[in-house]
Amino acid sequence: MRWLGALRGWRAHAAAGALGVLSAVALPPMHAVPVLLLTVPGLLALLGAQARVRGAALVGFWFGFGHHLLGLYWITEAILVEAARFWWLVPLAVPALAAVMALFIAAPCAAARAVPGGWPRVLVLAGAWVAADLGRQFIATGFPWNPWGSVWALPGAAGDVFLQPAALVGVHGLTLATLLLAAAPALGRRAVVACGAVLAAWAGFGLWRLDLPAPAPPGVTVVLAQGNIPQGQKWDREFVTGTFSRYLVLTRDGLAQAQRRFPGQAAAVVWPETASPYLMESDPNARAAVASVAQVGGMSVPALIGSVRFDAAQRPRNSLMAMLGAGPPAAIYDKWHLVPFGEYQPDWFPLPIQIVPGGGFARGPGPRTLRVPGLPAFGALICYEAIFPAQAVDPTDRPDWLVNVTNDAWFGNSTGPRQHLAAARMRAVEEGLPLLRAANTGISAAFNALGREQGRLSMNVTGVLVVALPGKLPPPFFARFGLVVPAMLVVIATVIGMLLAHANSKRIKF
Known part of the structure; x- marks a missing residue:
């Protein structure tokens, strides 16, 4: 790496x-994690060659810009859906967002350059990086898209093993560990050996946790x-009847399949985000149509349906409605983490550009646990909400499972839906709760409370996934203490780094 320093x-x-850019290929779905053993030492070499903190911040900015330019390219797919209106945003949106996100890497790089090289710089970089992730x-x-802790959401058994420490420290804690491990080649042979031992212990913990007795399933x-x-067809009036009919057929056929595979069990059906083109809360005909197919043996079963509704102020809300029979919804959850510019017009945006008509959707009150007859209590995550660690459930009223409904059709067959799926899987591990995900164009999937996949429907497939709902675990350490855990890790890493820097300046050996 000496040539980089020159x-x-x-x-x-x-x-x-x-x-x-190269670091971004470590992210889902590529998962080329070993590239970080090159890119992080390379970044450290560039930082060490800077004479001033300002120069280090610029190096960090360009590192972050390249990283997010590739990691977030899929946002262009959403713009192309409405290219006739927003064609002018195609060359601007992703670079502009990448530049903003790069600031959250520039700041940690500046902080790292303020201390001597070696372990002090690595520890401060890791601590400040995670602090910036908490900020974003x-x-x-x-x-908080694409935290580096998500690189461990590897497909299959490897991911099952390496995700388990998220139950203790969350994805932010995994990010800190990832940076420390990836920096090892820059710190010498002893550091590489030590980090290899840490990685082995990490895998051992994962294998131990996966071997624990499985919680009893609730029989649903x-x-x-x-x-x-x-x-392009979701809100086109020409396709409304066909869209609704397709979900009715899937509901009927899916419940029939459920009874063949799991006879005698209670059942429920989940439609994705805004799957219903009709307003389920106020449309009795649509509710009657759902009730006619959402039944087993003549008895109504819960249907959890993504639908828009209008509140008392006539503001639209992106909602998940629990239907039980043809009456009004038995429970309603309103999305509260809204997508800036996609679902609402932020007040803080300085330019007078009205991308979202009328200000967009109204925000819900926050996480809540829903209770519907015939189902264990559940928490809802609508689309974007699945990327927020420690904000997935109501901590004062924990649910038994999580329902994630989403419409990733905006992003085509890109990395976006796959990165979104990895985030949802991480929430299952952090919360110790099974998570079942219904996505309009895929990927629909089910994970148990350890993040193990129970089944999936691939991209651009029409069909149903029928799964037995897994049991929940007791609240893991991270679920009990939330973001306090990575915040404390930030403090510990930064303080140790500063102490080592101070000791080195006085030539005291630790």
Whole structure:
């Protein structure tokens, strides 16, 4: 990495951008995690060559810009759905967002350059990086997409093993560990050996936890309906009847399949986000149609349906409605983490551009647990809400399982839906709760309370996924203490880094 340290000016910035792009291939769905063993030491080499903190911040900015440019390219797919209106945003949106997100990497790099190289710099970089990730969960309504801890959401058994520490420290804690491990080649042979031992212990913990007795299932079968409706057709009046009919058929056929596979079990059906083109709360004909197919042996079963509704102020809300028979909804959950510019117009945006007509959707009150006859209590996550760690459930009234409904049709067959799925899987591990996900065009999937996949429907497939609802675990450490855990890790890493820096300056050996 010495040649990187010799670069100056635009060459150093270009190298940082290239390292950031390469780091993005460690993210889902590519999961090329070993590249971080090259890119993090490379970043450290570039930082060490900067004479001033400002230069380190610029290196961090270009690293972050390249990283998020590739990691968030899928946002362009959403713009292309309405290219006739927003064609002008195609070359601007992702670079602009990548530049904003890069600031959250520039700041940790500046902090790291303020201390000597070696372990002090690595610890401060890791601590400040996670502090910045915590910040981007809340600043300007939050966008904690692609934290580096998500690289461990590997497909299959490997991911099952390496995700388990998230039950203790959450995805932010995994991010801190990832940075420390990836920096090992820059710290010498002893550091590499030590980090190899840590990784082995990490895997051992995962294997131990996966071998614990499985919690008892509640005896409920869930049908996840994946209608596979192209985004361009969802709100087109020409396709409304066909869309609704498709979900009715999937409901009927899915419940019949559920009774064949799990005879005698209680059942429920889940439709994705805004799956119903009709307003279920106020449309008795639509409710009657659902009630006619959402039944087993003549008895109504709960149907959890994504639908828009209008509140008392006539503001639209993105909702999940629990239907039981043809009457009004038995329970309603309103999405509270709304997507800036996609679902509402942020007040803080400085330009007078009205992308969302009328200000967009109204915000719900926050996480809540819903109770519907015939079902264990459940928490709802609508689309974007699944990316927020420690904000998935009501901590004062924990549910027995999580329902994630989403419409990823906006993002095509890109990395976006796959990264979204990895985030949802992480929430299952952090909360110790099974999570069942219904996605309009995929990927619909079910995970148990350890994050193990119970089944899936791939992208762009029309069908149903029928699964037996797994049991819940007692609240894991992270579920009990939430973001306090990674915040304390930030403090510990930063303080140790500063103490080591102070000791080195006085030539005291630890």
